[in-house]
Amino acid sequence: MELDVDTLCAWHGSGPQRTQILDRISLQVPAGELGALLGPSGSGKTTLLRAIAGLHADVRGTIVLGGERLDGMAPEHRRIGLVPQDGALFPHLTVKENIGFGVKRPNARDQRINEMLDLLDLGTLADRLPHQISGGQAQRVAVARALAPAPRLLLLDEPFSALDAGLRVEVRDGVMSALRETHTTALLVTHDQGEAMSMAGHLVVVANGRITQAGSPRVVYAHPVDVWTGRFLGEVNLFETQTDGNTAMTPFGPATHAEQEPGNVTVLVRPEQLRLSTSKGTEAMIVAIRYFGHDSLVTLRSVDQDIEARLRLVGNAAPAIGTRVRVTVYGPVRAFRN
Numbered sequence: 001m002e003l004d005v006d007t008l009c010a011w012h013g014s015g016p017q018r019t020q021i022l023d024r025i026s027l028q029v030p031a032g033e034l035g036a037l038l039g040p041s042g043s044g045k046t047t048l049l050r051a052i053a054g055l056h057a058d059v060r061g062t063i064v065l066g067g068e069r070l071d072g073m074a075p076e077h078r079r080i081g082l083v084p085q086d087g088a089l090f091p092h093l094t095v096k097e098n099i100g101f102g103v104k105r106p107n108a109r110d111q112r113i114n115e116m117l118d119l120l121d122l123g124t125l126a127d128r129l130p131h132q133i134s135g136g137q138a139q140r141v142a143v144a145r146a147l148a149p150a151p152r153l154l155l156l157d158e159p160f161s162a163l164d165a166g167l168r169v170e171v172r173d174g175v176m177s178a179l180r181e182t183h184t185t186a187l188l189v190t191h192d193q194g195e196a197m198s199m200a201g202h203l204v205v206v207a208n209g210r211i212t213q214a215g216s217p218r219v220v221y222a223h224p225v226d227v228w229t230g231r232f233l234g235e236v237n238l239f240e241t242q243t244d245g246n247t248a249m250t251p252f253g254p255a256t257h258a259e260q261e262p263g264n265v266t267v268l269v270r271p272e273q274l275r276l277s278t279s280k281g282t283e284a285m286i287v288a289i290r291y292f293g294h295d296s297l298v299t300l301r302s303v304d305q306d307i308e309a310r311l312r313l314v315g316n317a318a319p320a321i322g323t324r325v326r327v328t329v330y331g332p333v334r335a336f337r338n
């Protein structure tokens, strides 16, 4: 079911302490898709999820799910599943009792529990208590519990943040395939840009209770609306320079960008838009290397202008610090008027 949130505002506190947390949030998640809410700590992501679930009282705006208005409706009638950050399983109930907890019809309960155990690969853990399973398994149980009543929308509040890197990918993949199989529309809160971009079809970037940009991960990454959003989605090089309207001069050569007025601009160049060249480009010296296995982030200093920049080197190449290289820039880049 499609989720459509329109000009949602929310406040915390009361009297003189009443503070606006969400400011005219509008977003859509198409039916059966996963949207990601990405933003720094304190930007209002949890408040937004709670407002959609009906757990936050001081709200204004409209929330429509599958054509039905939800704002004003009691939380228990919204048929929305919520997976909190820590899973929050009932400690005294077994895995299968946790999963069956929200299934209202007693004669459908056992079948639904078995479907969820299968879906999230939890069959062998059905009779264990929460303290007898691992963190990754507990998160899968929390998702199974939220999906068991067949919610019209699943809200996931940083459900993977407490898991270590390897386990995170595994649990994420399991949850993604469960969402796909059940065609559940979902909204995932995260402050991990890699997680948001790799999982979601639709990205909503939030800062200070407002949306800075929404769109497909590719569009938001390649065409951020401002420097802040660009920076929040990954490594950037920022160069203060001039443009003739189509091409900006960077320390590593000219770079094309979307047409605009000539003048002073800040140019945003992703590290993968700088490349090493054997024959042409600006002379630079390698001053630092951060090695990640699949690639390295190389810090360079241009020889003539003494400007630092970071370049992504794919693969296992191992240039030495102090090596002189030539660097070129590959557009189109983003240029922002100063």
Ligand SMILES: Nc1ncnc2c1ncn2[C@@H]1O[C@H](COP(=O)(O)OP(=O)(O)OP(=O)(O)O)[C@@H](O)[C@H]1O
Residues within 6 Å of the ligand: 012, 013, 021, 039, 040, 041, 042, 043, 044, 045, 046, 047, 048, 191
């Ligand atoms: N119960 C509350 N009373 C008053 N202010 C609150 C309350 N809960 C949250 N806030 C404030 O509302 C703002 C948004 O909080 P929220 O938890 O929605 O952010 P978030 O983006 O989910 O953050 P995080 O990523 O750290 O979980 C913050 O400034 C926070 O301090």
